[in-house]
Amino acid sequence: MxxxxxxxxxxxxxxxxxxxxxxxxxxxxxxxxxxxxxxxxxxxxxxxxxxxxxxxxxxxxxxxxxxxxxxxxxxxxxxxxxxxxxxxxxxxxxxxxxxxxxxxxxxxxxxxxxxxxxxxxxxxxxxxxxxxxxxxxxxxxxxxxxxxxxxxxxxxxxxxxxxxxxxQHLGFINVSSSAFIEGGMIPAKYSCEGSQASPPLNFKGIPANAKSLAIIVHDPDAPKAGGVTHWVVWNIPVASQISENFKGGVQGQNSDQQPGYMGMCPPDGTHRYNFFVYALDSQLSLDKSADQAALEKAMKGHILAEGVLTGLYMKSK
Incomplete structure (x- = not known):
């Protein structure tokens, strides 16, 4: 050795x-x-x-x-x-x-x-x-x-x-959920094996001058270049939480080219699901057909604070 x-x-x-x-x-x-x-x-x-x-x-x-x-x-x-x-x-x-x-x-x-x-x-x-x-x-x-x-x-x-x-001298958003803990397993109800509702999220540390929130949910372990995007939503009213099955804001395109949240559905093994949350200094003028790349481009120069909550999921079948 x-x-x-x-x-x-x-x-x-x-x-x-x-x-x-x-x-x-x-x-x-x-x-x-x-x-x-x-x-x-x-x-x-x-x-x-x-x-x-x-x-x-x-x-x-x-x-x-x-x-x-x-x-x-x-x-x-x-x-x-x-x-x-x-x-x-x-x-x-x-x-x-x-x-x-x-x-x-x-x-x-x-x-x-x-x-x-x-x-x-x-x-x-x-x-x-x-x-x-x-x-x-x-x-x-x-x-x-x-x-x-x-x-x-x-x-x-x-x-x-x-x-x-x-x-980047940004604020940090502490993102949590009543459905799962950081690094914990995400319940099946939020997956393709359940109702595919988005999980509830809580936020601490939103700057007082924030004008809107944005969320990106991404699976970096997917067997696809760049991973899979499960949710893109922006112009969410500033709040300390969003409810389960949230339909507010502007719901952009996920990797299936459909608007709204797409439940996790890993083809094999345990995948990570990163729930990125951003506090912005303005609302965004972005067409609802925008995807993750378009949202990230539009947010440049407008991010006041951000945070991430990561959950895990493995299909039961």
């Missing part, structure tokens, strides 16, 4: 800092994969504990709290898996991970440094888990990698949106 460096150099502005981020798994041995995954879990818990203490933005602290909880649970699953499979991990891979010194000493740029590090860390983790889920030799470890992959992808989606918001 190659003891290659598991650290990436991250640059944030003019600062270059070492971030303990596991690189994609270069081989298919279960032990190597689990060492990388374990170190990754512990590094993210360590960095996220700092975020809970030091982050200025509430959404960064909230993400840090979520990462501490979920990566701690992932590490417990990993340790139990190694015991069942009789795989020995070195002590250095299961404890004693110290916070990154640059992150620990960061001042006013802590949020930017942490978020950028999490984007890189989750991108690397997604590659590593995807590689083992395809090429792995140990069936139990391979199944675990495949099970964890959708959740890692949702983390990456969320933190990537947060990085965009920070870099």
């Amino acid at each position: 190659k003891e290659t460096a598991l650290l990436l150099l991250l640059a944030v502005g003019s600062l270059a800092a070492k971030a303990q981020i596991p690189q994609p798994d270069p081989d298919t041995t279960a032990q190597h994969f689990l060492i990388v995954a374990s170190i990754g879990n512990l590094q993210e818990v360590s960095a996220s504990q700092l975020a809970v203490q030091k982050a200025k933005r509430s959404e960064v602290r909230m993400f840090g709290e979520m990462m501490v909880k979920e990566h701690d649970e992932s590490e417990q699953q990993l340790v139990a898996l190694t015991k069942r499979r009789g795989i020995m991990l070195p002590t250095a891979a299961t404890g004693g991970i110290q916070p990154d010194i640059a992150l620990k000493n960061a001042g006013g740029n802590f949020d930017e440094l942490y978020v950028h590090g999490m984007v890189s860390a989750h991108g690397a983790a997604v590659q590593s888990f995807a590689a083992y889920a395809i090429n792995g030799k140990d069936p139990a470890v391979k199944a675990w990698a495949k099970q964890m992959l959708p959740k890692l992808k949702t983390h990456h989606d969320y933190i990537s949106t947060l990085e965009k918001v920070i870099n």
